[in-house]
Amino acid sequence: MKRHIRSALIFSVLxxxxxxxxxxxxxxxxxxxxxxARFVQLSDELRCPKCQNTNLSGSDAPIAKDLxxxxxxxxxxxxxxxxxxxxxxxxYGDFVLYRPVVKxxxxxxxxxxxVLLLIGVLIASRLxxxxxxxxxxxxxxxxxxxETDQSETGYPSALTDSEQQRLSKLMQSNDTTGKDKT
Amino acid sequence: xxxxxPKRWKLFxxxxxxxxxxxxxxxxxxxxxxxxxxxxxxxxxxxxxxxSLKDDTQLLDRSAVIGEVALVNVWATWCPSCRVEHRFLxxxxxxxxxxxxxxxxxxxxxxxxxxxxxxxxxxxxxxxxEEGNLGIDLGVYGAPETYLIDHEGMIRYKHVGVVDMxxxxxxxxxxxxxxxxxxxxxxxxxxxxx
Numbered sequence: 001m002k003r004h005i006r007s008a009l010i011f012s013v014l015x016x017x018x019x020x021x022x023x024x025x026x027x028x029x030x031x032x033x034x035x036x037a038r039f040v041q042l043s044d045e046l047r048c049p050k051c052q053n054t055n056l057s058g059s060d061a062p063i064a065k066d067l068x069x070x071x072x073x074x075x076x077x078x079x080x081x082x083x084x085x086x087x088x089x090x091x092y093g094d095f096v097l098y099r100p101v102v103k104x105x106x107x108x109x110x111x112x113x114x115v116l117l118l119i120g121v122l123i124a125s126r127l128x129x130x131x132x133x134x135x136x137x138x139x140x141x142x143x144x145x146x147e148t149d150q151s152e153t154g155y156p157s158a159l160t161d162s163e164q165q166r167l168s169k170l171m172q173s174n175d176t177t178g179k180d181k182t
Numbered sequence: 183x184x185x186x187x188p189k190r191w192k193l194f195x196x197x198x199x200x201x202x203x204x205x206x207x208x209x210x211x212x213x214x215x216x217x218x219x220x221x222x223x224x225x226x227x228x229x230x231x232x233x234s235l236k237d238d239t240q241l242l243d244r245s246a247v248i249g250e251v252a253l254v255n256v257w258a259t260w261c262p263s264c265r266v267e268h269r270f271l272x273x274x275x276x277x278x279x280x281x282x283x284x285x286x287x288x289x290x291x292x293x294x295x296x297x298x299x300x301x302x303x304x305x306x307x308x309x310x311x312e313e314g315n316l317g318i319d320l321g322v323y324g325a326p327e328t329y330l331i332d333h334e335g336m337i338r339y340k341h342v343g344v345v346d347m348x349x350x351x352x353x354x355x356x357x358x359x360x361x362x363x364x365x366x367x368x369x370x371x372x373x374x375x376x
Contacts, residue, residue, distance in 0.1 A: 049323035052215060062288070063323050066314050091321040093221035 026065070028072050035075050042071055042084060045099060049092045134158075220340035221321055227254070227335045228319035235286050235294055235308035242309055248335035251361045252281040253328055253354070255305070255345070256317060258289040259297050261325040267344040268301045274350055275304035280358070284308035287317050287325050330357055333365040 030036040043057035048064040056064050056071070067088070074084050088096045100106045159167060222228075227244060234240040247254060255271060257264040274280050284305035286294045291310060298308070311317055320329065321340075330339040339357050341349060 049218060049321075063314075066318060070318060090221060090225075091318060092323065093219060093321070095218050 026068065028068075030072075030075070038081060039071060039075055042075075042081065043068055045097070046071075046085075046088055047096050047098055049096060055098065217342045218323070220337070222329070222337045223340055225337055227329075227331055227337055228316065230309070230311075230316045230319065232316060233310050235284070235291065235298075235310040238291070238310070242307060244335065246307055246309070247283045247331065249333060250281050251330075251332055251358055251365060252283060252306075253330055253345075254283045254285060256285045256287045256320070256322050256325050256327045256329075258287045258325045259293040260289065263344050264326045265301070267326050267346070268297075268304070270344070270346045270350070271304040272302045273347070274345070278350075278355070281306050285316060285320075285322075286310050287322065288312065288314040328354075330354060330361075332361045333369065 044055050046056045048054050048059035050061045050063045051059050231243050275282050282304050286308050328341045328345050
């Protein structure tokens, strides 16, 4: 019985804590669900100018609250998303947009990663191609038995031509000693 | 092995890359990301219609701050740095005969009036922006912020944070002098056009 009372107490305390949190949430009224969805998206994509890395929806800063109110006002006035973004850009600059506008000074941001990826692919493909050529080389200039060896393993050789020749000589002498014994 | 020798410089590529990244990061240490470049520089001072701080029946508009090269200072009594800044503004207004207009930003009128009475009033006029709407049109994101406008009401410079004598001497004063000389050429007298 005591346990029940205790858990009921804890439950009611938690409930009260919940009410406290409710009191801090702003309530905005929108004419339809679509406008509300636009509000949510815009306040997610716009950065609070006072904060270094928080969007408008996630910030408690007074300026973020003011800008959320502006957002509601602009949406009620029937402004398009683009007009609203321009409104913010005109006042707070590129910083407010988490998705920056594509222009000369943001080309590095937009296309930099792609360029780096292309460079990486280029380097990797050249390295792979070179290795493949090296692997094929010994097949042409070397004796018949090493050739069969290679096709058996299927691996490209990591050895240079001269090393390959030395290796095949060693292998041959080994073969002959083996034959002597039998 | 000798055939690989000419390509030896390639071994240094990772080191070169590392040094470059270090350079960028080192530069980053001195940056102040909290100071945003203003989107308003080069644009006209926004249109507004707001009451005067000292007389709530008097409506002020853009023409109240335009006509001379001037500073427009955004301040509030809830802003501790503004208190630090205030004596410098008094000094600049007095010593250099600099017109300074105040925007009392999201503040209470009684507190603001008391502040000016106690600490002195460097402002020609104080605009009472209770809702912070002019602040938003100016791109204000905190106080204090100070805008430098030319005689035609174009915003020429923005300083975020406290204006002290160093900021005045090194950043604001040179621009003020340059703008004043331009104004003189254009108007003949350069100071009063109102």
